[in-house]
Amino acid sequence: MxxxxxxxxxxxxxxxxxxxQANAAGKEQRDWRSQNVYYLIVDRFNNGDNSNDININTKNDLRFQGGDFQGIIDRLDYIKDLGFTAILLNPIFDNDSKGYAGDRITDFYKPDEHYGSLKKFQQLVKEAHKKHIKVIIQFKTNQVSPEHPWVKDTTKSEWLKGKTKDGLVEVNQTNPAVKQYFMKMGKWWVQKTGIDGYYLSDVEDAPINFWKDFNSAVKSVDKDFYLLGDVHSDNANMIKNYEQAGFDGFYDRPQNQPLRKAFSDIDQSATALLDIVKKNKHTYNSSTVNAVYFDNPYATRFTRDMVNANKYPGTRWKLALTYFYTQPEIPVIYYGSEIAVDGGNAPENRKMMNFRADKDLMDYMTQISEIRAKNQALVSGSLIPIYNKEGMTVYKREYKGDINIVAINNTSATHAVSLDVSEFDGDKELHGLLEGGIIRADQGKYKLVLERESSEIYRVVDKTGIxxxxxxxxxxxxxxxxxxxxxxxxxxxxxx
The missing domain is CATH 1.10.287 (Helix Hairpins)
Incomplete structure (x- = not known):
């Protein structure tokens, strides 16, 4: 006793x-800006049901290899443990025999039989929601397979425009009947499955009025539905033109190459990235929630950049993730990045996921996801550069009085940066969230010391004392x- x-x-x-301590940190309800998204190709993620392995060929990267909805269900805990709060799936609609990636659509009203039934997809959404994981699907409206029924239907001749270079058939999105078809179909999937968002690719292929009506129709079913547009342009002003069409946010293509360049090699400046953040703040509406990415099914793996630079991917990825999870936009991670998968252009960048453990990098991804989730300033705060020179970068994220300091030493030597006490109101100290430790002011300065190729995130708090x-x-x-x-x-x- x-x-x-x-x-x-x-x-x-x-x-x-x-x-x-928990109460002091504070926490707000998660909105779209606070999500971490895991982007995967259903066929290349995990085979959970052998009964739908129809004519699969695991030795041919251009054919179906067995991944399905059940495989994703089986790995939801894996995704959640990495800190992801949403999954983004390639187009899941029925495809021809070459359409493992979902871009050779033959029927928009049913899932591909290799992936599973509509009932199984509904189960996937339900199980994901139980684990507080949102589900987004990629939605293509600009092309169909040459085997789509529209191609042989003479009454649909004005629905199509002709073949593309890769053998697909281009859809005539200026046709009012085509727009009505996609509006109805877009609403149907939301009503039937309870999904949370669409990733709408190739936005520039359709007129703005097409997207105005489509987006409005979808929002009439679910006002909180997330509509992520992808305009193939490196010009932010061109992308902004589509804000009037009702998109909630856009893929930040202009940031992609500067992002890859800044972290694939050592001693690279972050100036281009900080300039983009500043420009975006003045370009887009404050309500626009953009997404940023390193790679996707249409580009070489980010790890390939590191390999080409003869650098160790694990270290490079950690530095990249520190910035990625502390910048203002939604981070979208392509499957396999958690184990630093390498790969060239498609289909080499779409290999089957093997789930081998790269525990160090996976643990880091989990840790930094948790830090982002617990610090609203890293999600919604302003980003103010403090120091930026030859790869050593320090910036402040501030939101409603909460402050985080992010320091990234992407150089080949140890660096020290001193912050003046006037940087903060009151008597403060800096608590390290990655490696721990406390920095207190000394002679009016906070001295941040980082070893080469390392980073730290500090939470600025009142001085503890007694x-x-x-x-x-x-x-x-x-x-x-x-x-x-x-x-x-x-x-x-x-x-x-």
Missing amino acids: LKRVFALCCIIPLLVFCAV NFGFIAILVMVWVLFFAFIFAAKRKAKKNK
């Missing part, structure tokens, strides 16, 4: 302390404990 009381007295102060309230609680607990011991001894002596 005495042992239990002693243990309880030790635990109580700890619980009180943790509760205070916590009299916590000490009072400790004293009270121990007084009660000794009072109990005294009473127990007296009772035992009296009984004896």
